[in-house]
Amino acid sequence: MTNALIVIDVQESFRQRPNWAAVSNPEIVEVTNELVAAAREQGDLVVWILHTEPGSGGPFDPSSPHVRLIDGLTPRDGEPVLTKTSRNAFTTTNLQQLLTQRGIRRLLISGIQTEQCCETTTRLAADLGFEVTFVTDATATFPIPHRDAPADRSLAELLADPTTLTTDQIVARTEYALAGRFATIATVAELTRPAAATSIGG
Template sequence: MSAQTLLSLANANPAPGTPENAALILIDAQEEYRSGALPLPGIKGALENAASLLAHWRAKGGLVVHIVHHSGPGDVIFDPNGDFVAILPEVVPQDDEAIHIKNVPNSFGGTGLQESLEKAGRKNIVLAGFMTHLCVSTTARAGHELGYGVTVVSDATATRDLPLPNAIAGAEQADSTASFIAADKLHQAELTMLGDIFATIASTQTLVSGE
């Protein structure tokens, strides 16, 4: 038996969200991930694709929501008073686009995101931004549990290398390359897990072309 997702087993393969029926949610597209303490190896291409998605949603009159992360003042990352909390200029919000500030990985947690979606009558969300394994994943799972149809844009998200648990614990490694999971592998693994049941995984080209 070939590998199948739970969605496929249930004969449920929802189509990706569109500007007509879904909100585009840009998660944590902030300088911290380009110029700060957490530079992502795949951010250039992911950001270009996020900008293309944003332009497409705007051209079609779709709902756009921006999520930004703030830690505590003086924290090492996402200091709200620091230089790297700013939204990246490629995807800077327009005046009519909502911005929600979060303090946890879940974009629904303690923000007005759900209220914004309900007010606009949107039952579907399309997620782009950073990082794939953390805030994008957590938001996708939360959205699924809240009853939203979720699309994650595979090439408009990115993540970073992560140390393996045994490396964190200080275990000796005979091969240094085995002490971490590379960003691209982690990215693909997380998308695979999300695509099992939580989300439709689609490329920027698929969403922009409508194919």
């Protein structure tokens, strides 16, 4: 086993926020399960990550019942479930140690959010020497307001603002930033079709 699928923050916390109605990939659970099934079939490790914000009192607070995988995602016995407090999946967990001890050198990245925890994890993983595949259509994100936009606007107002960065723009920017530098970009179909039965990372 030299490959691992990292599933980042596909958790109920996000569904408690108003902007979930504008999520880029409503099928995130289904596509995640496709990748997980392919990884398990190939004997690759699946690592689940959950994000927490201790003391925040919100849906990411570890005392909240929402810090759990979205219904439909179920880790198997032996699949690590790590809890982080940083944007990337390495800094506040033992992920690097876990992967190194198992001889894993190739990572497949999926989860929420495309440009935040997924992209940041990818960049750090590449710097640590891992070979990374970023599965964009197995990630999800949300529109981003301009830095000068009022913080208390409704979702409708956010979406109507021409200065808001759309999810399509976010996804495209992330792919441009990562491709050829930090990761190979791949689709779920490319990684799960029969002809791709080599191994998750290549």
